[in-house]
Amino acid sequence: MATAIEVEHLGKRYRIGVAQTRFRYAMLRDSFSAALQAPVRRLRSIVAGRGPGNGPSVEASEYIWALDDVSFELQEGRVLGIIGRNGAGKSTLLKILSRVTEPTRGSVMVRGRVGSLLEVGTGFHPELTGRENIFMNGAILGMKRAEIAAKFDEIVDFSEVSQFIDTPVKRYSSGMYLRLAFAVAAHLEPEILVVDEVLAVGDAEFQRKCLGKMGDVAQQGRTVLFVSHNMSAILRLTQEAIMLNKGRMARRGPTQEVVDYYLSSGQAQAGERIWQDAEISPGSAPFTPLSLRLKDRRGKVVDTVRSTEPIHLEFAYRLDAPVSGLRVGFYLSTMRGDYVLTSFDTDEPVMFEQHAARSAGNYVSRCEIPADLFNDGRYSVGVNASSFGVRRYFQDESALAFTVDISGAPGTQWPEPRQGPVRPRLQWQIEKVG
């Protein structure tokens, strides 16, 4: 079997600032002033005994290697999982493979067309009709016109928007829009499929469709690269995986082994988040976050919870000095970024009286989230520690994520997706009134 992807000593360097604030661009005058300063700086370094080009140059510190000396090979027809924390270089790797950006070092050989499910809807124009956008989008994704025409009916069927195919897509609901966009991307049939679930938008139903399509593609013997924070999906869909850490390859092997390593290395965002000292900005003092854990009713740390059982959230932190007016809490949001709820440990007036002023020491704020609250899908937990109107000590918008499994929840006898992030068990009464 032939090699589909061969990555050799791949490296990608970003300028700090460019990588972090991607939408800021330089103004010409910044360059002018830099150009004016450059000779002075060079002079200084020569005076200081360092020639230009040797010694710790100013340049080295302004750059960051998002990907550093990564090498691997992938045979045709294999499915490879890629895991790692945010900023580990997963997305950069995919961007290089799909030729969006050029590597700084090393090389990649890719055999065949690379398609990805993260480019869903690219080039869609709101003024064009569904039909026109299918052709437009297909062309952008590299399909020939004849190829799109041959698959047109199939794409329309898959998208379930056939009634509105001659309506401008600006009149579509966001769900219809996404379905149509996904339908085009899913019919591209590339030799190598790249799926970045981390960037995938859409509701649970849509994400399930993505994963389903990915499974099909893998079955047909095509090569798949799958990036996800969802360990259960990685385990289910891939046989081998690589783990990236700070741009370097930390591990490669059978998926189970790599996932175990990832979970045990304290970096996992699966059910548990442990903050390393380096991640905490000095500005948050005297508050230091330690860990956030999601537990089931038996006290086990879990990534997937059943909607029919209560879950427990535990936030451990340290106060290096007494803090008054403190409230520690969390936000819950869907993966699409819509907030579901916000709650703080001193929301109850009684609790605020007792715990608003806290002395130095280690603390755990924990709460129970009742059963029968969430619909299925993946949710993100953000944490926040602040004194209202005074100061925000610490905030992490996506500290961890978890998946809700709805088996046994109300209404699951009908295999249809239910709208909305909540799925409470409501007390219904049916009365015959006439």
Add this chain to the structure above:
Amino acid sequence: MSEIARQGPSAVYIKPTSGLAALNLGDLWAYRELVWFMVWRDVKVRYKQTLLGMLWAVIQPVLTMVVFNFLFGKVAKVPTDGVPYPIFAYTALLPWGLFVTALNQGSRSLVAHNNMITKIYFPRLILPLSSVLAGLVDFAIALIVLAGLMAYYRVHVSLVTLWTLPLFLLLGIITALGVALWLSAFNVRYRDVNHALPFITQIWFFLTPVAYAATVVSEKWRLVYSLNPMAGVVNGFRWGLLGAGSGPDAALWVSVTISLVVLVTGLFYFRSMERTFADTI
């Protein structure tokens, strides 16, 4: 698709490029359908949700011509080589309008499509190229009005020189594309281009014989004047259509050389900046 897979898909090698990158025009050829689709989309979308629609392609040059006719034709009475002033102005406004639209759309094309650039691969040259070509449709519509105007003023087409029109048009497009390549790539990094563009087009307009005839420029400045390729284009277009004015001379070759130099250097500059577009846009 499976047939292609059986034949063994071709391998793509991704490596850092440095220095003057190869132009890789073969890739552009492979994506030629996308150029057509982008042009089609631009044309289709441009006048959506406007009351007058495609009429705008006519209204703009016609109203400009009316204003010029009053200012330069009636008040200032500029010499027009014996052509009625409305025709004189309109024949120049057509290639000039094409150039300005192409320059503006082309220079902004990369930034306007940043979501495409940061998400997928395609030859980036397609964006400025298709923006420049999309202007041709407006040009064609405005050309119909010119035919009507000429019939009204009983001005005859110069049949002997008519064949040169497409060549002058081509020169105008090459000039617009060359400048747009420079500016669009520059715009990715420095948004100063957005602010400079209106100013650039305004100055350029005064350096081009649109409202006046090139013959008013004195002989000793003629060569310097033709450093502006658009002077050659506008002058040549008028001459090709009406047979009016001095017609092309040695100075035209200066224009042609300049616009080719701008195009080729623009291509190389664009290619060498292309590798960081997704990171800096």
